[in-house]
Amino acid sequence: MADPSSYRPKPGQIPDSPGVYKFRDEHRRVIYVGKAKSLRQRLANYFQDLAGLHPRTRTMVTTAASVEWTVVSTEVEALQLEYSWIKEFDPRFNVKYRDDKSYPYLAVTLNEEFPRVQVMRGQKRKGVRYFGPYSHAWAIRDTVDLLLRVFPVRTCSAGVFKNAERTGRPCLLGYIGKCAAPCVGRVGPEEHRELAEEFCDFMAGRTGTYIRRLEKDMMLAAEDMEYEKAARLRDDIGALKRAMEKSAVVLADATDADLIAVAEDELEAAVQIFHVRGGRVRGQRGWVTDKVEAVDTAGLVEHALQQLYGEESGDAVPKEVLVPALPEDLDAVTQWLGGRRGSQVSLRIPQRGDKKALMETVGRNAQQALVLHKTKRASDLTTRSRALEEIAEALDLPAAPLRIECFDISHLQGEDVVASMVVFEDGLPRKSEYRRFQIKSFAGQDDVRSMHEVIGRRFRRYLAEKEKTGEWAVEEADGEVSAGAPEDDGRPKKFAYPPQLVVVDGGQPQVAAARRALDELGIDDIAVCGLAKRLEEVWLPGDDDPVVLPRSSEGLYLLQRVRDTAHDFAIRYQRTKRHKRIRVSPLDAVPGLGDARKQALIKHFGSLKRLRQATIEQICEVPGFGRKTAEAVAVALAQAAPAAPAVNTATGEIMEDDDGGNGNV
Secondary structure: OOOHHHOOOOOOOOOOOOEEEEEEOOOOOEEEEEEEOOHHHHHHHHOOOHHHOOHHHHHHHHHOOEEEEEEOOOHHHHHHHHHHHHHHHOOOOOOOOEOOOOOOEEEEOOOOOOOEEEEEOOOOOOOOEEEOOOOOHHHHHHHHHHHOOOOOOEOOOHHHHHHHHHHOOOOHHHHOOOOOOHHHOOOOHHHHHHHHHHHHHHHOOOOHHHHHHHHHHHHHHHHOOOHHHHHHHHHHHHHHHHHHHOOOEOOOOOOOEEEEEEEEOOOEEEEEEEEEEOOEEEEEEEEEEEOOOOOOHHHHHHHHHHHHHOOOOHHHOOOEEEOOOOOOOHHHHHHHHHHHHOOOOEEEOOOOHHHHHHHHHHHHHHHHHHHHHHHHHHHHHHHHHHHHHHHHHHOOOOOOOOEEEEEEEEEEOOEEEEEEEEEEEOOEEOHHHOEEEEOOOOOOOOHHHHHHHHHHHHHHHHHHHHHHOOOOEEEOOOOOEEEOOOOOOOOOOOOOOOOOEEEEEOOHHHHHHHHHHHHHOOOOOOEEEEEEOOOOEEEOOOOOOOEOOOOOOHHHHHHHHHHHHHHHHHHHHHHHHHHHHHOOOHHHHOOOOOHHHHHHHHHHHOOHHHHHHOOHHHHHOOOOOOHHHHHHHHHHHHHOOOOOOOEOOOOOOEOOOOOOOOOOO
């Protein structure tokens, strides 16, 4: 534990201006990022008597080993830089809201020639219009199914679309009138795009226009005695109204707003967001976070705004944001939101009427989310703590192994030999730390030798990272000792953090190989064990008899989960390598021919069969192909034996090798 006075800046060294500051630990990792109107005043608060600091702040300043800052010209720049650094460095003492799930969105791919309506999760893409998020994907599909009667936009995948183009037959939705069937030319690109834009307008809340238009068309059709058309329009109006009923009106003035509510206690906070568009709730999402820094409700709101709008722009940032408490730097946050939207944004606390009532509803949702989270976590945390304690007791470890790394070897009859490393911290998987290895030092099947190589490579990287950070002294050629050059970026490093326990998938031989690899590197403070699959026995280095944990032991369950995760991760990697090796193409033999030009060839000719039949002059017509490359392609295809023709086993018919572009490239 460091003494903050040991790295406290000298008096007058800190500027009295806006800026962003970073605290780093002894490994040069950034552990906290903050912003301030006055760096001098804010940083002075961290270096007062430790007894007067909030417990979390006290833990942070005693974990840190240095502090540095960057001066900016405005508070808005400080807010932007703080958000960028929190995202880049992932500091352990900053509040970070994490979704417990990936929320689905209704997406319209306006960046395609024929826009598609679909469910999307994860990172947002440029040129795609998003609506939501929704709590469940089925809610999106129900809404889309109703709207396709009126806006028959394409919903099929690229493969289905291309197959329909090739065969000239639309899919089922095209036959029943729920797709305009642009794949077979029933509508052109412009007409289909207009349908997609009308779909987006309706989802954005401009519903009255379309319903009034359909009602007018229905009345005209009835007057003209076109009763079938009138009945169809009546059904379309009913479908639109049912879709609208799925999100009832909550704000009568057709407001576009996001409502953010916070429920908190001393240790954790839950945030709920309702997205209201056109007066209707169009989406909902929520986060839960540990309060790892001393922060009040206003600070939690500011962090939520950064998380919610940091990557958004345009209409994704609404005109009005309603919150339970205003951020400390209200003007800076409002200006930042306005910059993200491109126009003024109102950030305020609702005082009366429908908005206040809806905010109370959002607050109740946040409170329920916090209670549910704490109930689940209390049970889970107790179980994980007991499991780690049982492992420590069974393996005679000095403390519970808070970081466990497990290694597994995978191969298929000695081919494509690979290894995996998975990491569990505090009993939970940390997927960002997972690593994969190819066995390089030899060929063939030898699990023991493979394990020795992988453990050695992993911990050589660990020692190299320690030298880089200056944690270990480096002996120079002349015998002098100097610190390794510190890395100043503060990002999490690969292989930089040692585990308390290494688990290998296997018995005595694998454990002995792992221990030998560590001993050769001079590492003696990391425990090693192996978990054998046959009887689920735990083996320790040098012991003739295994440690047998009770079948009902939480410690054994955790070790099994770690081992099985490593096994699955290794198998997936091994299968990927095998598939890449198997999926070879005659075009692979052409020097300098990359994937892009291979795909261009197949797209131009439609299949490998047609490419084989092409002349050199025809190949030269493909963009990017000169005569020399075309000749090399022709030679490679001529030398490769064509695949045997497929046979229909029911009829004996020889199937034509016309794969429409599905051949391996």
